[in-house]
Each structure stands twice: as C-alpha cells, then as structure tokens.
Amino acid sequence: MNKFTKIGLSALCGSLASISAANAGTMSVAGSAAATWTTLGGQVTGNPIGMTTGLTFTGSGELDGGQTVDLTITHANQDAYSTAGIALTTNSAGTFKLSSAEGSGGIGGYDDNMPTAWEEVWGTGITTNVNLQKGVGSSMNLNWTSPKVLGSKLIIAYAPDNDGTQNANKAVSVSASDAFGAGWDIVLDAGTENGGFNLFVGASETEQTDQNKTQQSLKSLGGDHQEGVVGLKIKLGPVAVGAQVSAERLRTQSVNATSYYANSSFGIAFNVNDDLSVSYSRARHLQAKTKKQNQIPGLHGQPVVLNEYHPKSWMRGESIQVAYTIGGVGLKYAQTEYDNTAYGFDTKTARESRIVQVSLAF
Numbered sequence: 343m344n345k346f347t348k349i350g351l352s353a354l355c356g357s358l359a360s361i362s363a364a365n366a367g368t369m370s371v372a373g374s375a376a377a378t379w380t381t382l383g384g385q386v387t388g389n390p391i392g393m394t395t396g397l398t399f400t401g402s403g404e405l406d407g408g409q410t411v412d413l414t415i416t417h418a419n420q421d422a423y424s425t426a427g428i429a430l431t432t433n434s435a436g437t438f439k440l441s442s443a444e445g446s447g448g449i450g451g452y453d454d455n456m457p458t459a460w461e462e463v464w465g466t467g468i469t470t471n472v473n474l475q476k477g478v479g480s481s482m483n484l485n486w487t488s489p490k491v492l493g494s495k496l497i498i499a500y501a502p503d504n505d506g507t508q509n510a511n512k513a514v515s516v517s518a519s520d521a522f523g524a525g526w527d528i529v530l531d532a533g534t535e536n537g538g539f540n541l542f543v544g545a546s547e548t549e550q551t552d553q554n555k556t557q558q559s560l561k562s563l564g565g566d567h568q569e570g571v572v573g574l575k576i577k578l579g580p581v582a583v584g585a586q587v588s589a590e591r592l593r594t595q596s597v598n599a600t601s602y603y604a605n606s607s608f609g610i611a612f613n614v615n616d617d618l619s620v621s622y623s624r625a626r627h628l629q630a631k632t633k634k635q636n637q638i639p640g641l642h643g644q645p646v647v648l649n650e651y652h653p654k655s656w657m658r659g660e661s662i663q664v665a666y667t668i669g670g671v672g673l674k675y676a677q678t679e680y681d682n683t684a685y686g687f688d689t690k691t692a693r694e695s696r697i698v699q700v701s702l703a704f
C-alpha cells in the first residue's frame with residue numbers, strides 16, 4: 343500500500359512538473375540611470391545636478407495555440423510602484439490590455455508624437471504647467487488594439503469611471519471625482535509598413551454630471567468632457583518631420599474657470615548616422631476661460647456686477663536638441679526657450695533652459 347502511494351505521488355509530481363514546464367514564462371529586468379546638469383535662465387537655478395533611475399520588469403508567457411500574455415511593471419525614479427500593464431495578444435483578434443500607466447491607452451499615447459532627438463519641448467526642465475490631452479489614459483482602463491492591416495491599426499479604450507486614478511489590487515477609486523463618469527477613446531493609427539508615413543486621428547468623450555458631491559458645489563457643466571488629437575509624420579531617409587494639434591473642451595460654465603485647452607506642435611529630426619541625431623521642435627498652447635466678474639460702484643453705493651470677456655492665454659516654446667549614443671551610453675543636450683509659461687498672458691514671462699544628460703541603459 344505504501345509502495346503504491348509512492349508510485350502514485352511520483353507520477354502525479356511528474357505530471358505537475360510537465361504542466362509547469364509547458365506553461366512556464368520568462369521574466370527579464372532592464373535598468374536605466376541618468377545624470378543631468380541643468381541651467382535655467384530668468385529664474386534661480388540653485389544646485390544644477392540631477393539624477394534619475396528606473397527598473398522595468400517584463401514577463402511573458404505562451405498560451406495554447408501560440409497566443410501570448412505579457413506583464414510590464416515599471417519603477418521610475420525610485421518610485422515604489424509606478425506603472426503596470428497586463429496584455430493578452432491573440433492570434434487574430436488583436437491585443438487586449440489592462441493598463442494603469444499614466445497616459446497609456448487611447449489618445450493618451452498620442453499627446454505628442456513629433457520627431458525629436460530627445461524630449462518634448464516642455465520636457466526640458468522648464469515648469470510650463472502645460473495641459474495635455476490624455477483621454478481615459480489617466481485612469482485604470484481596458485484597451486484593445488486591432489491587428490495591423492497594411493501598417494494601420496485601430497485602438498479603443500474604456501474606463502468605467504474616468505477619474506484619474508490607478509487602483510491597487512482589490513481597491514476602488516470611491517469618490518475621487520464624482521463629476522466624471524465612464525469614458526471612451528478611439529484612435530485610428532494609419533501608416534505604411536516601413537514607417538515612412540503615419541497619420542493618427544483620435545477622440546475621447548467622458549460623461550460628466552453637474553454635481554460634484556465631494557466638494558459639495560455645483561460644477562455648472564454644459565455637457566460631456568471631450569478631447570481630440572490629429573497628427574501627421576513623414577520620414578524621408580534620415581529626415582523625419584511632423585505636426586499635430588490637440589484640443590480639450592471641459593464644458594465648464596462657472597465664472598472665471600478654464601473651459602478649453604488647445605496644443606499644437608511641430609518637429610523635424612535628422613539622423614546624421616546611427617549614433618548621432620539632431621532636432622528642432624516648436625510647441626504652442628492655448629487656454630480659454632469663461633467670463634470673469636468685476637464689481638464697480640453703482641447708485642446709492644450699491645455695487646454693480648459686470649461680466650467681462652476673458653482673453654485667451656497662450657504660451658509657446660522652441661527647443662534644439664542633440665543626442666549621441668554609443669552602445670548603452672547616451673550623451674544628450676537640449677536648449678529650450680519658453681514664453682508666457684503657466685499661461686501667464688499678463689506677465690509675459692520668458693524662461694530658458696540648457697540641459698546636458700549622460701544616460702546609461704543596462
């Protein structure tokens with residue numbers, strides 16, 4: 343009896359071992375580190391030395407029939423938990439993904455896809471307070487990417503409550519923003535197989551309610567929250583050029599509140615060789631507000647309330663960048679200038695930055 347038990351257990355263990363081997367996945371880790379020296383014009387620089395580190399864990403496994411499942415976890419700049427995504431890639435029905443990455447999914451991946459040697463214009467050390475169109479990408483979302491057909495794909499993303507939160511396991515966002523409801527994004531990314539031509543068009547709509555229970559105040563909203571983006575990139579040999587525009591309607595009707603944002607950007611990059619690239623890029627941003635109220639003295643000392651037009655605020659920037667890479671080591675430089683940062687229409691402030699970065703990838 344004991345002998346029979348041992349034989350049975352051995353056979354069972356062997357069976358389990360083979361199942362485990364058949365369904366085993368792999369996990370890899372990639373790391374990066376960068377050191378920067380930043381000089382700011384028009385403001386106090388202080389200590390110019392900066393550093394960032396990051397780790398990315400990537401897991402993959404194969405299901406029956408050749409379908410794959412992928413896991414990506416990113417720890418950016420010493421964050422305990424930064425972003426993550428779980429993706430199922432099917433043989434013929436595209437890729438389904440659960441994403442908690444900021445700006446990932448839907449139009450969030452297209453806030454600025456212009457060619458640059460290194461960074462976006464507003465990502466070079468200057469505090470701009472730029473508002474970018476993220477759609478449902480700022481919230482936990484489910485998204486689907488269709489199989490490519492002649493270099494083109496369709497992306498659809500959905501968030502049950504587009505409130506800008508990324509939930510942990512067994513957690514809910516509760517009343518992070520009672521004004522927002524479900525949100526949908528759709529993107530058409532059309533191009534050629536060799537990447538020489540790329541046109542993308544995307545739209546997002548999120549349900550809104552007039553009452554924000556958390557703040558116990560009326561939002562006074564005139565409809566659903568809407569965002570959109572359209573852009574074009576063309577690559578001719580070593581030269582890549584592109585332009586795009588995006589917009590966002592907040593539908594806010596409260597006095598002196600932001601009701602509209604718009605962004606436009608342009609970039610041209612030149613790959614001198616496999617190691618060296620240079621670029622020039624420009625960006626412009628608009629902010630529109632509802633009418634503001636002012637009080638002036640009236641008859642018998644009674645104040646009179648006047649609704650006054652609120653002019654659009656704007657800011658704009660341009661950046662020249664150079665990137666040189668040797669294996670896993672990169673040397674990068676950016677010189678950027680911005681006008682009217684933080685939509686400072688009245689102050690007309692100008693900011694400049696010069697950044698040198700040495701980066702490592704391993």
